[in-house]
Structure formats: structure tokens, C-alpha cells
Amino acid sequence: MALSASSTPTTLTITTILILAIVLPKSYSNEVNRYWCCSSVPESDVDILEFPLNLEFLEAEFFLYGSLGYGLDRFAPNLTMGGPPPIGARLAKLDNFTRDLIKQFALQEVGHLRAIQSAVKGFPRPLLDLSAASFGKVVDSAFGRPLIPPFDPYASALNFLLASYLIPYVGLTGYVGANPKLQGASSKRLVAGLLGVESGQDAVIRALLYERARVKVQPYGITVAEFTNRFSELRNKLGRSGLKDEGLAVPPVKGAEGRSVGNVLAGDRDSISYDRTPEEILRIVYGGGDEHVPGGFYPKGANGRIARSHLHAA
Numbered sequence: 597m598a599l600s601a602s603s604t605p606t607t608l609t610i611t612t613i614l615i616l617a618i619v620l621p622k623s624y625s626n627e628v629n630r631y632w633c634c635s636s637v638p639e640s641d642v643d644i645l646e647f648p649l650n651l652e653f654l655e656a657e658f659f660l661y662g663s664l665g666y667g668l669d670r671f672a673p674n675l676t677m678g679g680p681p682p683i684g685a686r687l688a689k690l691d692n693f694t695r696d697l698i699k700q701f702a703l704q705e706v707g708h709l710r711a712i713q714s715a716v717k718g719f720p721r722p723l724l725d726l727s728a729a730s731f732g733k734v735v736d737s738a739f740g741r742p743l744i745p746p747f748d749p750y751a752s753a754l755n756f757l758l759a760s761y762l763i764p765y766v767g768l769t770g771y772v773g774a775n776p777k778l779q780g781a782s783s784k785r786l787v788a789g790l791l792g793v794e795s796g797q798d799a800v801i802r803a804l805l806y807e808r809a810r811v812k813v814q815p816y817g818i819t820v821a822e823f824t825n826r827f828s829e830l831r832n833k834l835g836r837s838g839l840k841d842e843g844l845a846v847p848p849v850k851g852a853e854g855r856s857v858g859n860v861l862a863g864d865r866d867s868i869s870y871d872r873t874p875e876e877i878l879r880i881v882y883g884g885g886d887e888h889v890p891g892g893f894y895p896k897g898a899n900g901r902i903a904r905s906h907l908h909a910a
Contacts, residue, residue: 637715641783643901644774645716647874648790650898651767651881652708653679653721658763659702661685661726662749662756663695668706668721675709679720683895684727686750694753698760701797708790715786719899730893731759734883738826743816754813757805758823764797765862766831766877769840773871795869799861806844806860821845828862834885835877840870874902 637645656675657667665687668676690698712718732746749759771791778784802824809821825843832841842850842862851859852867863869872880875887883892887906890897897907 656705662688663699677720682724769872
């Protein structure tokens with residue numbers, strides 16, 4: 597049946613609405629989602645949600661460079677918010693399996709940055725020192741002596757996995773510590789989601805290293821298990837808050853239910869994840885056990901109100 601003159605506007609209106617329904621989500625969904633997220637985050641949660649960006653930036657850059665040879669400035673420059681590029685990061689010598697794995701981690705970290713920045717304003721990427729020398733200093737501190745030659749995380753797949761052992765777990769404990777302090781439901785949901793993936797990354801890294809626990813890392817003649825134990829002991833020492841870190845091999849009394857030397861996942865006596873405060877995390881990633889003195893992976897300090905407040909108090 598032919599359309600009457602009076603029915604034409606109605607048809608046009610319906611058509612317009614359908615077109616808008618298709619087009620608007622593509623054009624404005626990011627802004628709408630950003631507004632919804634930001635407006636639903638209580639003011640008391642903002643600093644807590646922003647602080648983890650420091651570690652997410654570190655993980656994203658380390659994993660991107662290690663697997664692809666380039667970082668956020670090429671992959672997702674908008675997420676850097678104008679922060680300086682990292683120092684010394686480069687492509688690692690990885691086998692195909694490990695490269696694929698680390699690439700997946702890298703892409704996940706990009707998503708984490710975007711998710712947090714969609715919930716809160718965020719801050720520019722801090723200056724990161726991801727050079728081989730920076731990791732070498734951490735390893736030397738863990739062993740209490742210089743390793744010869746200096747440890748290079750980019751030299752092999754095993755070295756890169758050992759260096760990766762140093763990273764996601766710190767963020768994991770930070771998320772565990774942050775969750776009870778949050779007030780908003782959307783804030784808790786975001787942190788729970790981030791914690792789930794960070795925990796998965798840590799579990800994969802630990803499982804791969806556990807499989808090689810008795811393998812000696814060349815040219816040092818030190819087992820993988822000993823490397824992880826030394827790294828965990830160092831983080832406990834720097835954090836200055838007791839036992840919150842465990843390597844891949846522990847005395848049976850410290851293993852699950854007091855019956856296991858193998859320790860593929862770290863946890864307390866009830867196998868519950870340990871928690872850390874922002875101050876403990878800063879003491880660890882700065883490398884000196886003092887949240888007021890930048891260094892380590894953050895030569896100019898971490899960003900955000902929590903981290904900068906400690907620098908200003910120094």
C-alpha cells in the first residue's frame with residue numbers, strides 16, 4: 597500500500613530513531629561509559645583506584661617490549677597521558693611459546709590501563725627504568741652480591757620469566773589490600789576483575805618456573821627455585837611488614853596445610869592471598885625499603901596523590 601502524506605513523517609521518525617540507535621553507541625559509547633564509571637566512583641575510592649596504574653604501566657611496558665619490541669607509545673599512546681617513555685626496555689630473546697604468552701599478558705595490561713582510566717581520571721605514565729641494569733640491581737640485592745655477568749632479563753626466555761616473577765605478584769597483593777578499603781560497588785567490581793587476571797598471570801609464571809624449579813640458571817649455576825626464594829625474601833625485607841611473599845620451595849611447615857615443600861602458589865596458613873599497602877609496594881618497587889625515596893623501577897617516583905604525598909613528605 598502506498599504511504600500517505602501524513603504517514604511519511606512517522607516513517608521518517610522511526611527510520612531516524614533506528615539509525616541513531618545504531619550509530620550513537622559507536623560514536624559516543626566510550627564517553628557515556630566513562631561518565632557512568634566516573635560518576636559512580638565515590639571520592640574516597642579515587643586515590644585507591646588510581647595508585648595501581650603505576651604497576652599497570654610497568655607491567656604493560658615490560659611485557660609489550662619483551663614480546664613485541666615496542667611499548668605503549670606505539671601500541672596505545674593515548675593511555676600514556678603524555679608520560680615519558682621507559683628507559684632501557686627492549687625485545688627479549690624468547691621462544692615462540694613464551695613470546696605468545698607474554699604478548700597475551702601485555703594485551704591484558706593494556707586493557708587494565710584502559711579500565712582504570714575509564715573509572716577515574718588517572719595520571720601520566722611515570723618514568724620507568726626497565727633496563728637490564730635496573731633488573732640486575734634487584735637481582736644483586738636479592739643475592740647480597742653482584743652476579744657475574746649481571747643478570748639480563750632480556751637475554752633468554754627463562755631470564756624473562758624470572759624477571760616477570762618480580763612484577764604481577766606485587767600488584768596482586770596490592771589489589772588484595774585495596775579491596776576492603778573501597779566503598780563503591782563499581783570500585784570493588786573493578787578491583788576484583790583486575791585481581792582475577794593479575795592472579796592468573798602470576799599463577800602461570802609461577803607454574804612455568806615451578807616446572808623448571810631444579811633447573812640451574814646459566815651461567816650462575818643457581819636453581820630457578822633459589823632465584824624465586826631470594827626474590828621473595830628481598831620483597832619481604834623491603835616491604836617491612838613480615839611474611840607476605842614466598843618462593844617456589846618452602847619448608848613443609850610453611851607449605852599448604854603444613855605438608856608441602858612445593859609452593860606453586862603463595863598464600864598464608866589458610867592459603868589466602870597476602871595483602872600489601874601502597875606504602876609497602878612503594879618500598880619494594882623503589883628498591884630501597886623507603887616509600888619516601890624513589891629509585892629502582894621508578895627513578896623519579898611513582899605518580900598519583902598517594903605516591904606523591906610520600907615524596908613531598910621526604
